[in-house]
Amino acid sequence: MTDQTTAAMSRAEKDRVRGTAESTAPVILSVRDVSVEYKTQYGWMKAVNNATMDIRRGEAIALIGESGSGKSTLGFALLRMLVRAARVSTGEAIFTDREGKSYDLFKMSDKEFREFRWAKCAMTFQAAQNVLNPVMRISNTFYETAAAHGWTDKNAVKAKTLDLFRKVQLDPNRVFDAYPFELSGGMRQRVSIALSLLLDPELLILDEPTTALDIITQRAIIDVVKSLREQLDFTMIFVSHDLSLAAELADRVATMYAGEIVEYGPVRDVFYRPEHPYTVGLLNAVPPIVGEEFTPLVAIPGATPNLLNIPSGCPFHPRCPWATEICSTVNPGLRDIGGTHIVACHNSDKVTRDQEVWEGMEATSAAG
16 A cells, blocks of 8 residues: 555545544543633733533644633643733643643643643744734744754754745745834734744644734635644644634634633534534634625624623523523533533523524525
8 A cells, every 4th residue: 555545535534533532542631621811910811711622633722702701812822822810720632642742731840841832832822922922024034933942953954944834825034034114914823933943743722813914814824824724733722803814724623712712612512503602603603615696694692701800600591591490590611512612501401402493494495
């Protein structure tokens, strides 16, 4: 059997299980009851509340939700890059590398974590201009990053950097000795992605990497990310409020609301059979990309809660059309509803039934 045939079979197998509950790969990152708080003049504000999820090796996980839901904060917490006014107040995050060695991310010393960060787990940020030193050539940024992790062979660093530039569809001769201000926004973002992959990390966190870019450049960046995953086979956490990008890139989706993960499961289950009212609301607020008729968008009623005064019980209950009395007093917590699909909702069964009724009525109407 040729290497090309093996690679093709591997890709076919990945496509078959993508977005389903069939993955049996080992867990690379286990997050348990992680809470993050920010110190304000009014007290400690909980931005992430008891986040729990398992991420399997080779998967792409999308964290979705409105601005302020805690998506980026969770990503920064995992890489211990929170601002001084923030702290991880509870929980643990265990990373297991290819050799089976485990790392307790919140208990490692600063020195240990500096060696871990970028070598095992790296991050691509929302605004590349905040990552690249404006008065330093791109080449020196890559040399210094490599040197900080003990890589002193400049020729090897240059060869690796030029190869990464080709992989992210940049002209190495144009970019290597350029200054950041000489590059477009899309080019800087690709440089940032290449930099995050310099030390071959096993887990890459992308924090809304396309938000500040025009739609054509966004498409190019997404194509680059998909190509890189195919070539380098890294695990990915993709932070976004764009559900269409999440649907395209992710194997599993975690919906966050008011700092909590309220639904987590295979992308096909979460997007085609959502069981949390907030996920339903997000999907109803997105224009459909198929079909000939325009479907009116439905906004989620109300506003996101003040994180200093989160509602009792389920935090979404003041905005939820399915809310009952228990929702205002008891937080449902995450529960397994089949396979690897979990949801935090007292009335998820009713949410599903109502959607099935609507779909049936629409089908009958269309047939008539």
